[in-house]
Amino acid sequence: MTAALDIKGLAKTYGDNVAVDHVHLTVPQGSFYGLVGQNGAGKTTTLSMAVGLLRPDAGTASIFGADVWADPAKAKQLVGVLPDGMALPERLTGREMLTYLGLLRGLSKDVVAERAGELLSVLELDGAEKTLVIEYSTGMRKKIGLATALLHAPRLLVLDEPFEAVDPVSAATIKGILREFVAGGGSIVLSSHVMALVEQLCDHVGVIDKGRVAAAGTLDEVRGAATLEDRFVELVGAATTATKGLSWL
């Protein structure tokens, strides 16, 4: 079966900093895939290249077989993306933004109106639908970003830190939406630092360390008999140096 997302040898270097070092990852269709790694490990850079937001130095990425760089129109129809630090049209209201992006996606006015209303309501942004995006809180920005990723009913969702700054009630709602999306045949890749969340939601996991894949596979294959957190610390070799230094504090 064609993979939902197939990343082959993606690489990116900034100056002499190797951000992503020939990463290979396969996200099977119907999987809920968690990408974990320390700050600066290369998750955002990998995901940005995988969805066509950042041109790689080397490697390819394809979404349901459509090459993201050779066949971008086809690939981008199939994917909904929540990028890290998404630049939003600040002077539009939430509804205007969804309408604008929905029409750009080629949806009819009626379909956009119906879906925008439902998304705003389900994500509990209906009270803020007339508020300009510039006035949104960080968590609200995440939620409107998620709404734009879902609007065209993609087959794959690529979400960079979707739960960052989101309150627990909204997080529960979003988890429900994502679980339903996968139950309905969709595929998801999300990045997160929260191991418990990845363990709770994902059936596959990839561990990125210093731009390379340290482990990848089903959740059970990667964590073995340990918790994901213990396995992660073991894999990335993070020394618990918290008590070293700061003697002045």
Ligand SMILES: Nc1ncnc2c1ncn2[C@@H]1O[C@H](COP(=O)(O)OP(=O)(O)OP(=O)(O)O)[C@@H](O)[C@H]1O
């Ligand atoms: N635009 C850029 N210019 C220069 N260096 C960059 C740029 N973007 C990322 N980097 C560097 O690339 C490396 C990987 O960064 P990246 O943002 O992909 O990591 P990450 O795993 O998403 O981190 P975090 O969990 O903190 O979001 C880091 O060393 C970072 O400093």
